[in-house]
Amino acid sequence: MxxxxxxxxxxxxxxxxxxxxxxxxxxxxxxxxxxxxxxxxxxxxxxxxxxxxxxxxxxxxxxxxxxxxxxxxxxxxxxxxxxxxxxxxxxxxxxxxxxxxxxxxxxxxxxxxxxxxxxxxxxxxxxxxxxxxxxxxxxxxxxxxxxxxxxxxxxxxxxxxxxxxxxxxxxxxxxxxxxxxxxxxxxxxxxxxxxxxxxxxxxxxxxxxxxxxxxxxxxxxxxxxxxxxGDWVSVYGENNQVNLESPSFKGREFGFVNRDDATQVCLNWTKKAPGFGDKDMMAFLIAQNVFNNKLFEEVREKLGKTYGIGMAFNELQNKKIFTIGTQTRSAEMYSTILAVDKVLNDFYTTGITEKELKNSCLKLRNNYLSISSPDGICNYYNYLCYPDIAKRMNLLNELNSQTVEGINKVIKKYFSSENYKLMIAGNEKDLAEQLNKLKGLRKFEPNAIEVDQ
The missing domain is CATH 3.30.830.10 (Metalloenzyme, LuxS/M16 peptidase-like)
Structure with missing residues (x-):
């Protein structure tokens, strides 16, 4: 048809x-x-x-x-x-x-x-x-x-x-x-x-x-x-759909891997996020823009902990997580963790304002409207991720229908400071005293990733 x-x-x-x-x-x-x-x-x-x-x-x-x-x-x-x-x-x-x-x-x-x-x-x-x-x-x-x-x-x-x-x-x-x-x-x-x-x-x-x-x-x-x-056939003829289990987050969990020659420490937080088709997706994308601004303003501009920090989320990956990543001086590791906790907690508690909603929607709208190449069009209407093309066409209307109340409900769902996994990479000798402050810290051997199952 x-x-x-x-x-x-x-x-x-x-x-x-x-x-x-x-x-x-x-x-x-x-x-x-x-x-x-x-x-x-x-x-x-x-x-x-x-x-x-x-x-x-x-x-x-x-x-x-x-x-x-x-x-x-x-x-x-x-x-x-x-x-x-x-x-x-x-x-x-x-x-x-x-x-x-x-x-x-x-x-x-x-x-x-x-x-x-x-x-x-x-x-x-x-x-x-x-x-x-x-x-x-x-x-x-x-x-x-x-x-x-x-x-x-x-x-x-x-x-x-x-x-x-x-x-x-x-x-x-x-x-x-x-x-x-x-x-x-x-x-x-x-x-x-x-x-x-x-x-x-x-x-x-x-x-x-x-x-x-x-x-x-x-x-x-x-x-x-x-x-x-037309004559393309295969003995393996079906759609190879894979449904992966979503990661779980129970409280604050900390992991560490040592790098002897490291002069700085890398911090990588992971938290729950929506997946394909989730009704929270648009509200989450709006919240992401606002949160990223607050994160940068507090940790980089106000406290000067790092040259750069940001939240990363890729809808097309469908990993159902978002990450926060930064590098900072080894001496500032623990205080940076506390600073990110504060930004998360403040965002969770206060949510967004009408002005922040308006600015975030404008930014997203401009991103969508700035598509300027055939490959960009194909990526936007990704035929595997968004098989309902008509629904994808309606995205701007969905964006315009968002409210402060709806966004703040989604923030309560995804931006708590109480549930995340934080991986730390750095020089253990320089970080020892600060690492002792992290309850339940799990230390990984450098060859821990060299396994298949």
Whole structure:
């Protein structure tokens, strides 16, 4: 079944040569007989098309011992295929003035290509062959893995990355793929064989979404999509949905990992946050903006504890957590913890004002309205995360409907200072006296992340 709908959004959209104060966003969805869902989004006036395939596979799908394989699989699609070897593919893309891009994250992986419409047939030929017929050359895979090990050895990580990795372990545990970290001896065991198996299981028609965005020739696109993807079949035909257990937070929990040569200390707090489809999401995003300002003003500007501190939250990751991160002088570790506790407690107690709500909504609205590229449009209407495109189109109306009372209820739910996990990375000798003040401190050995389960 095909659906065609028109929506009018007041968007400040610029695409290379044009800036529009309003843009009519027209989209169409259809499905091939093999289950592949396709989304077409009309955007801009430049004769170009952005194509992207979204794969419902990422870190969440990695089994013990295969940490990092989702990223290696996505990268390996660029190494050549049955029709174009790596050199021929690179030369052809260069002649078109474009690149084939691969990315992988927690929830999904993607392959994308932006091509001039006059070269669309050549572009989709390269694109489809990379997705459907990768060759996974052994030597290229070995080189990729070797380079990864060289630059991602836990012993060479800076203190921020070290705190992040141990925080993942502390928060999620090794029973959850988000808590398992890659390490050299484990990574070196991954070969082209394992990558192909991961590809075969996850890169299937029903487990992917195909998106085209730009000034589209829909008749041509539909014909070529059927030609290049219509006969795509797989023995693993279903949607590989993974439902990960949400982390629990019971009081204030503290973890520590030592780094002998550290001249500063890194602090990484983790707290509960909403996930996909949660009714609290919009109110939480508004609260995040206000909280970040208060955090910076108190800890950085007023107290001078650090050069920078901030709350981080990525809705698309669906980790159901948010983090607060900073680095500070070792002597200021404990006082910085108390300062963050105070900001959380004050925010929890007082909530936000009408003025703060108005300013936060304005900031979010400007972010949404400043989308200025086809890939940005595709990311905003992420077809895997937001399968209901019409609902996503209504986001600005949802933003405008928020109230102070509603936001403050959400703040009470997520911003208490009494429940979090804090991972600390620093020099134990310099921090010993302060660490003794933290009840129930859990100390991790430096090799604690080098486990699979």
């Amino acid at each position: 095909k659906t065609v709908k028109y929506f009018f959004a007041i968007l400040l959209i610029s695409l290379t040569f044009s800036t529009l104060k309003s843009q009519t966003i027209k989209y169409e969805e259809f499905k091939l007989k093999n289950g592949l869902q396709v989304l077409l989004i009309d955007y801009g006036n430049v004769e170009a098309t952005y194509m992207e395939i979204l794969v419902n596979a990422g870190t969440k799908n990695e089994t013990p011992g295969l940490q990092g394989i989702s990223s290696f699989t996505a990268s390996a699609l660029l190494y050549g295929n049955k029709k174009y070897d790596k050199i021929k593919q690179t030369d052809l893309l260069y002649s078109l003035g474009t690149n084939l891009n691969a990315n992988s994250g927690i929830n999904s992986s993607s392959i994308s290509l932006l091509v001039a419409n006059k070269n669309f047939e050549t572009g989709i030929d390269i694109f489809s062959n990379a997705i459907r017929y990768p060759s996974f050359p052994v030597e290229d895979v070995k080189q990729e893995i070797s380079q990864f090990v060289q630059y991602n050895n836990p012993k060479k990580l800076d203190i921020t990355d070290l705190a992040t990795k141990f925080s993942n372990l502390f928060v999620f545990g090794t029973s959850n793929p988000l808590g398992r970290n890659s390490y050299p001896t484990q990574i070196m065991k991954i070969s082209a064989k394992e990558i192909k198996e991961f590809y075969d299981f996850n890169y299937t028609p029903k487990n992917t979404r195909l998106v085209f965005c730009g000034k589209l020739d829909k008749v041509k696109i539909k014909t070529l999509v059927e030609f290049y993807f």
